């Protein structure tokens with residue numbers, strides 16, 4: 199795994215009169231799981247897009263593996279980071295193993311043309327995500343939980359050192375939420391870096407090494423769960439009252455004291 203990292207420093211971005219980002223900063227290193235938190239419309243997706251070079255900040259810096267991601271080709275970028283955007287329905291009958299093989303495109307592979315290394319990466323990713331039995335199913339026949347695992351498998355098959363995932367557990371039941379987060383956690387434990395947008399504070403507390411809290415285009419604070427998962431920051435970011443309890447290292451958030 200290379201030492202690729204991702205950095206955004208004091209990035210501002212406006213479109214027409216809308217301020218999407220206001221001096222927002224973020225960084226991700228291999229070997230850590232960073233959760234980006236904030237209410238709807240806070241600018242989380244905009245910040246991910248700047249970090250990935252899919253949008254250029256008006257001012258500020260974005261660096262991926264030390265270079266400007268906006269100047270990279272899609273293939274160069276895909277070898278450094280896999281992006282799982284929001285809303286990833288696959289409503290056409292493509293086979294699961296072919297979707298996972300799309301993760302290999304940065305290496306010149308296409309589903310019908312896989313080198314041995316590509317086949318191996320796809321097989322490992324299918325196994326890691328417990329998709330062996332579903333490999334030949336059409337994706338339009340899968341449940342939401344199964345489909346979420348297919349997207350994680352596609353990311354793992356790319357063998358990129360970083361994963362950026364925008365709400366990868368949206369619309370999943372608690373068991374499948376944990377299943378997806380455990381897959382991301384084990385990717386990080388093997389040396390990868392993951393930046394994940396979540397809306398569930400308990401889930402964030404359980405899996406994150408570090409939290410970044412944002413609101414109205416600004417990143418307000420970043421730090422460990424113990425430092426930043428506090429009533430103060432929950433109120434500052436979400437405008438809600440909450441109590442936070444810590445028992446045996448587990449953090450629980452109760453909204454509305």
Ligand SMILES: Nc1ncnc2c1ncn2[C@@H]1O[C@H](COP(=O)(O)OP(=O)(O)OP(=O)(O)O)[C@@H](O)[C@H]1O
Nearest residue numbers: 213216217218236237238239240241242243244245
């Ligand atoms: N192309 C655009 N033109 C104008 N406004 C935009 C554009 N893209 C995003 N916005 C606005 O910027 C703000 C931030 O959007 P963004 O998608 O980054 O938020 P988010 O934190 O990811 O929200 P959510 O949790 O709902 O996904 C929103 O108010 C959105 O309407």
